[in-house]
Amino acid sequence: LTAITLTTDFGTADPYVAAMKGVILSINPLVTIVDITHEIPPQGVEEASFVLGTVWHLFADAIHVAVVDPGVGTTRKPIVLTTPAATFVGPDNGILSSALPDEARGAAGGGLARLPPGFAAYQIAGPRLLHLPLSQTFHGRDIFAPAAAYVSTGIAPKEAGPRLAHIKTFPPWRAEALDGGLLHGRVIRIDRFGNLITTIRNVQLPDEGHSQVDVGGVTIHGLSGTYAEGEGLMAYVGSSGYLEIGLPGTSAAAELGARCGDEVILRPATA
Amino acid sequence: LTAITLTTDFGTADPYVAAMKGVILSINPLVTIVDITHEIPPQGVEEASFVLGTVWHLFADAIHVAVVDPGVGTTRKPIVLTTPAATFVGPDNGILSSALPDEARGAAGGGLARLPPGFAAYQIAGPRLLHLPLSQTFHGRDIFAPAAAYVSTGIAPKEAGPRLAHIKTFPPWRAEALDGGLLHGRVIRIDRFGNLITTIRNVQLPDEGHSQVDVGGVTIHGLSGTYAEGEGLMAYVGSSGYLEIGLPGTSAAAELGARCGDEVILRPATA
Amino acid sequence: LTAITLTTDFGTADPYVAAMKGVILSINPLVTIVDITHEIPPQGVEEASFVLGTVWHLFADAIHVAVVDPGVGTTRKPIVLTTPAATFVGPDNGILSSALPDEARGAAGGGLARLPPGFAAYQIAGPRLLHLPLSQTFHGRDIFAPAAAYVSTGIAPKEAGPRLAHIKTFPPWRAEALDGGLLHGRVIRIDRFGNLITTIRNVQLPDEGHSQVDVGGVTIHGLSGTYAEGEGLMAYVGSSGYLEIGLPGTSAAAELGARCGDEVILRPATA
Numbered sequence: 001l002t003a004i005t006l007t008t009d010f011g012t013a014d015p016y017v018a019a020m021k022g023v024i025l026s027i028n029p030l031v032t033i034v035d036i037t038h039e040i041p042p043q044g045v046e047e048a049s050f051v052l053g054t055v056w057h058l059f060a061d062a063i064h065v066a067v068v069d070p071g072v073g074t075t076r077k078p079i080v081l082t083t084p085a086a087t088f089v090g091p092d093n094g095i096l097s098s099a100l101p102d103e104a105r106g107a108a109g110g111g112l113a114r115l116p117p118g119f120a121a122y123q124i125a126g127p128r129l130l131h132l133p134l135s136q137t138f139h140g141r142d143i144f145a146p147a148a149a150y151v152s153t154g155i156a157p158k159e160a161g162p163r164l165a166h167i168k169t170f171p172p173w174r175a176e177a178l179d180g181g182l183l184h185g186r187v188i189r190i191d192r193f194g195n196l197i198t199t200i201r202n203v204q205l206p207d208e209g210h211s212q213v214d215v216g217g218v219t220i221h222g223l224s225g226t227y228a229e230g231e232g233l234m235a236y237v238g239s240s241g242y243l244e245i246g247l248p249g250t251s252a253a254a255e256l257g258a259r260c261g262d263e264v265i266l267r268p269a270t271a
Numbered sequence: 272l273t274a275i276t277l278t279t280d281f282g283t284a285d286p287y288v289a290a291m292k293g294v295i296l297s298i299n300p301l302v303t304i305v306d307i308t309h310e311i312p313p314q315g316v317e318e319a320s321f322v323l324g325t326v327w328h329l330f331a332d333a334i335h336v337a338v339v340d341p342g343v344g345t346t347r348k349p350i351v352l353t354t355p356a357a358t359f360v361g362p363d364n365g366i367l368s369s370a371l372p373d374e375a376r377g378a379a380g381g382g383l384a385r386l387p388p389g390f391a392a393y394q395i396a397g398p399r400l401l402h403l404p405l406s407q408t409f410h411g412r413d414i415f416a417p418a419a420a421y422v423s424t425g426i427a428p429k430e431a432g433p434r435l436a437h438i439k440t441f442p443p444w445r446a447e448a449l450d451g452g453l454l455h456g457r458v459i460r461i462d463r464f465g466n467l468i469t470t471i472r473n474v475q476l477p478d479e480g481h482s483q484v485d486v487g488g489v490t491i492h493g494l495s496g497t498y499a500e501g502e503g504l505m506a507y508v509g510s511s512g513y514l515e516i517g518l519p520g521t522s523a524a525a526e527l528g529a530r531c532g533d534e535v536i537l538r539p540a541t542a
Numbered sequence: 543l544t545a546i547t548l549t550t551d552f553g554t555a556d557p558y559v560a561a562m563k564g565v566i567l568s569i570n571p572l573v574t575i576v577d578i579t580h581e582i583p584p585q586g587v588e589e590a591s592f593v594l595g596t597v598w599h600l601f602a603d604a605i606h607v608a609v610v611d612p613g614v615g616t617t618r619k620p621i622v623l624t625t626p627a628a629t630f631v632g633p634d635n636g637i638l639s640s641a642l643p644d645e646a647r648g649a650a651g652g653g654l655a656r657l658p659p660g661f662a663a664y665q666i667a668g669p670r671l672l673h674l675p676l677s678q679t680f681h682g683r684d685i686f687a688p689a690a691a692y693v694s695t696g697i698a699p700k701e702a703g704p705r706l707a708h709i710k711t712f713p714p715w716r717a718e719a720l721d722g723g724l725l726h727g728r729v730i731r732i733d734r735f736g737n738l739i740t741t742i743r744n745v746q747l748p749d750e751g752h753s754q755v756d757v758g759g760v761t762i763h764g765l766s767g768t769y770a771e772g773e774g775l776m777a778y779v780g781s782s783g784y785l786e787i788g789l790p791g792t793s794a795a796a797e798l799g800a801r802c803g804d805e806v807i808l809r810p811a812t813a
Contacts, residue, residue, distance in 0.1 A: 010463075011463040012283070012306070012308060012309075012310065013308055013310035013462075013463045014308065014322075014462045014463050015307050015308055015322050015323070015325055015326045016510075018276065018305060018306065018307040018308065018326050019325070019326045019329055019510075021305050022276075022305070022326055022327075022329030022330040022333075023329055025274055025303060025305070025330065025331070026329065026330060026331035026332075029274070029303070029331075029332070033305075042464065042520075043520070073496065135510045136496050136507075136508075137507070137509060137510045138510030141329070141510065142510075
């Protein structure tokens with residue numbers, strides 16, 4: 001029994017997500033549909049990929065549909081991506097980056113990634129997975145939802161259309177290691193509590209010794225284990241394995257005036 | 272296997288929608304429930320009907336519950352409406368208009384529509400579909416949810432209560448065709464991207480030749496095929512078949528100071 | 543067939559709720575998951591309990607998960623609570639108060655409640671219900687979701703860990719009866735329409751005679767039966783059986799500048 005997840009920037013005030021669900025359930029009435037989020041900032045392709053990347057591995061068996069698609073109606077390809085762990089459906093604009101291992105993703109600047117063994121991408125072009133007639137503006141309903149639904153019924157992804165050797169990706173979310181033990185990262189996401197999620201990964205943190213974090217003109221001394229143990233701005237490893245900056249009871253983002261993309265530096269504590 | 276959809280102005284911060292789901296699942300644990308939207312503006316009966324009208328046909332087999340109900344507790348009747356394509360449940364205040372073909376809906380000014388052949392409405396009055404005791408304020412939980420759930424289990428809609436020959440409707444969403452090839456419409460809905468959805472239908476658009484659109488004191492020249500091809504304010508046929516006004520990357524509604532009900536005129540391009 | 547409901551302060555912009563759903567569906571792909579709300583104000587433990595308390599009895603067969611958990615990562619215990627009517631999962635911080643009858647809940651000031659016959663609480667500590675490794679910050683995903691999912695598959699709650707004789711509770715939501723027929727309550731919740739939900743219960747209201755309600759420096763004369771029959775500020779028994787203050791068409795909370803915790807007094811009408 002398969003689930004289909006949805007990650008979009010459609011919001012929930014409009015019936016766009018429901019349109020996708022109607023299409024999916026009309027093709028596969030038995031599938032369970034799970035909303036990852038529909039509140040990705042408009043055009044936030046990389047953020048959508050990051051957010052999906054923090055949860056897709058929690059689903060034992062699912063097809064993950066991601067639609068943040070500023071290029072809808074242009075020549076960007078709609079694709080189905082199969083991996084050893086799950087299946088993904090979306091536009092080929094980098095939104096499926098988090099389905100790939102770091103090694104397969106492009107260096108800084110992004111670009112095309114050659115798919116590693118066990119991974120395959122197909123352009124959705126054939127008649128078997130399409131819902132006709134197509135609109136020019138709503139491929140979530142007309143291409144991505146039916147493709148996912150048909151695959152959930154057992155149609156092989158290769159039926160979608162031509163196989164692609166490369167897909168567009170963003171570089172891995174991982175801080176740059178600089179001289180002197182410095183880690184140079186950035187804010188990749190601000191959650192609804194105002195916590196800053198950074199590209200500094202827990203596996204990049206030094207095993208021992210004190211650290212300090214520079215962010216938004218402020219220096220935070222030491223890393224904390226839980227929200228509850230600290231007061232004031234604190235740095236800690238968040239639930240998805242990235243270093244986060246939080247402020248218990250209120251918004252660190254508001255306190256710091258921080259925005260996505262802001263620089264975050266972790267360095268050994270100065271004596 | 273039937274789905275039940277929900278369209279309301281209840282929002283999702285409060286547990287009102289969950290109350291309806293609890294009632295539904297207690298009667299039919301196997302039914303799939305789909306949220307269309309719960310963010311209809313308070314008392315937006317016509318908007319709710321329009322929104323539901325853009326998606327209900329995408330569900331192969333469903334019972335659509337719509338509850339925007341400023342007259343709750345008064346004499347307006349709760350009804351079940353059966354059509355050749357789907358079943359609808361809601362108050363008889365016009366919210367089920369979009370279940371009817373244009374020809375059956377009242378002229379401007381709205382009013383009562385005689386149901387065409389193949390359509391039947393029943394007042395929910397009998398004991399078989401009601402959840403007692405009734406509250407005076409929450410018929411979504413006490414009348415509409417159980418009625419939909421019982422019908423989803425196979426109870427015939429006619430068990431609901433007395434058959435009604437007429438139901439209340441809004442006039443069709445369609446621009447008025449004026450002399451000189453002018454189409455006179457209005458903004459019926461503003462979506463969360465700030466796109467204006469108008470009552471001008473794609474089937475009303477001229478087959479060829481350039482057009483211009485007057486809205487909010489601005490004139491837009493020509494219709495566009497996709498979001499991506501334009502800059503600045505653009506007019507295009509949206510995914511539901513209505514002419515829309517958008518502004519790529521930002522809100523056309525904010526740019527124009529536009530509101531629901533604003534006049535929109537499409538006219539042949541002036542030389 | 544069991545449902546699992548979720549009540550949290552996680553919001554829906556972030557993928558935290560989806561993470562819980564992925565964990566649940568990976569353990570029990572057949573379970574139906576229902577969102578009660580994810581918009582509880584941050585740290586609103588008592589409000590979460592109140593909100594869940596207004597709907598859990600509408601579910602014929604469900605496991606209710608409630609996670610508003612400012613003490614995550616501290617020594618507060620995660621628990622499973624079984625009752626004659628349903629099963630509950632959450633932190634032992636008072637959030638499960640509404641699962642208990644009034645008589646079992648502490649007096650004003652709250653505190654520990656001894657569980658009555660037919661009720662049992664277990665600390666989630668054993669290996670059978672845990673999802674390892676644990677994070678320090680996201681027990682919704684790592685403890686509460688898997689515990690509920692395993693119980694939904696038929697694992698006995700007592701497998702969770704040690705039985706607890708007491709759990710933390712808030713006092714019952716019920717007005718204090720004072721001399722002269724006065725009822726002294728407070729605003730426990732403001733819904734999205736701006737209606738004030740008070741702790742004055744319908745069963746506490748006088749059987750006959752006129753009453754007046756003092757709230758926010760204003761006096762409302764008489765109780766109304768429906769929204770539709772009044773104009774201006776009105777007091778009425780809401781759909782959950784508590785006295786509410788509403789203002790048809792707009793927000794009573796905004797009109798009165800009211801906040802949660804504000805005092806509300808019901809008294810016999812002065813001649």
